[in-house]
Amino acid sequence: MSEILHAVKGMNDVLPETAEAFLSTAVWDKVIDTARRVIEGYGYRQVLIPIVEETALFARGIGEGTDIVSKEMYTFSDRGERSLTLRPEGTAGCVRAFIEHGFAKTDPVQKWWYIGPMFRAERPQKGRYRQFYQIGAELYGASDPAADAEVIVMMWRICQALGLKDVTPRVNTLGDKESRDRYRDVLRGYMRANVDTLCDACKARIETNPLRFLDCKNPACKEVARKAPDIMESLSAQSRAHFDKVTTYLRDCGLAYVRDAALVRGLDYYSETTFELTTSALGAQDAVGGGGRYDGLIEELGGTPTPAIGFAMGVERLALLVAATQQVASGPHLFIAPMAGAESFALQLADAVRTGGPYRVEVDVTGRKLKGQMRRADKVGARFALVLGEDEIARRHGNLKDLRVSSTSDVALTGDAICAALAKLIA
């Protein structure tokens, strides 16, 4: 037991059958397929970005002072020369690619989506892992509030398409740089006035990052934060107008969002609109997805200034919610059980059915007795079973058995005939 190798802490296997349903591939397929369908319906196209990037990209992009960069990155040296790191999020790499391929000049409006693993060296807990998957989308070259609204609605639609009920969209604005600077000062003043009730972390944040005080979970801080001045008061006219339009569009689209003044987010690159999808069903990790506008990032990383907005959703968290609320199964439509001597015929017939229609067909290749084969048909959740023996092969006809109700119907043993029968019986 102690000699076998183990997956490293916080990194999971996703398998066809698992004790924890959210780590089964059927659930993941549902999450990923659904998200892809919804996102591509908005005109986004997939990009595949490397998992490893130069450390400097994340340090500069996400921000030196953030938790991610200061203590959570998997950083290593590549043959002793340059410092590389496993991506902790997807936006920085996409932005790097956007700049590197010169899209700002040639075709600035880009709608990209991605899926893949991200890495953060935190202590794992429910809904939080060191290797975790994100589905994300980035929209470049659009500064109009319609872009913000569309992205938020899209994220919401993914949850709807997954049948998730307990999900709340929250939105906020951080304003443009001037608004934020102004608000930071206002907040500092307010925090100093209440400094004796703040936790130690927040005392430090007065200087380093006052915004973060707003989402501190310390009860005393929370109470003080609740009465803190709202950023709305510090917003420039443009930022104010931008946010007003975003929320108007959201309402027009029928989205029941909550404006959350404490929604600040921990990455440095956000500006203007920020948003999150939260749930009460995940324990301490209540965010299933989040994002925001990052108009300054492309310039920050050396590109021509281009507005941008994006979001990321956690696949594990979505899978957790899906697995908790619904049964996801994908057994074969047809299970073929060959008696001794019928194996070759079974293989050929199965192939003919697969080419003749959109059906999953499994042949029992264990060579065991019929009883065992039927048990397996049941276990894998097959809808129909077909036994092949000397009789059937001689008559070129067999009994298609509906395993849900144990009724049988006679079919000719050709791919087309079986496909036609399945089409009729499944409908």
Place this chain on the structure above:
RNA sequence: GUGGGCGUAGCUCAGCUGGUAGAGCAGCGGAUUGUGGAUCCGCGGGUCGCGGGUUCAAACCCCGUCGCUCACCCCA
């Protein structure tokens, strides 16, 4: 990095005040030479996380260590 809980069969766990291991489920086979789910019978599976200590004797007590898990910080 900090704190709580837990490590016994593939899974979920039982194991009384220490006497060198059990159940259910799952798996495989049979009862029924060719038709699943129910029932019955049988079979296989364990260095009791690891190391050390106390003891005639340790899954149980003590120390250490590793791992898992939940929570804090923060996020997806």
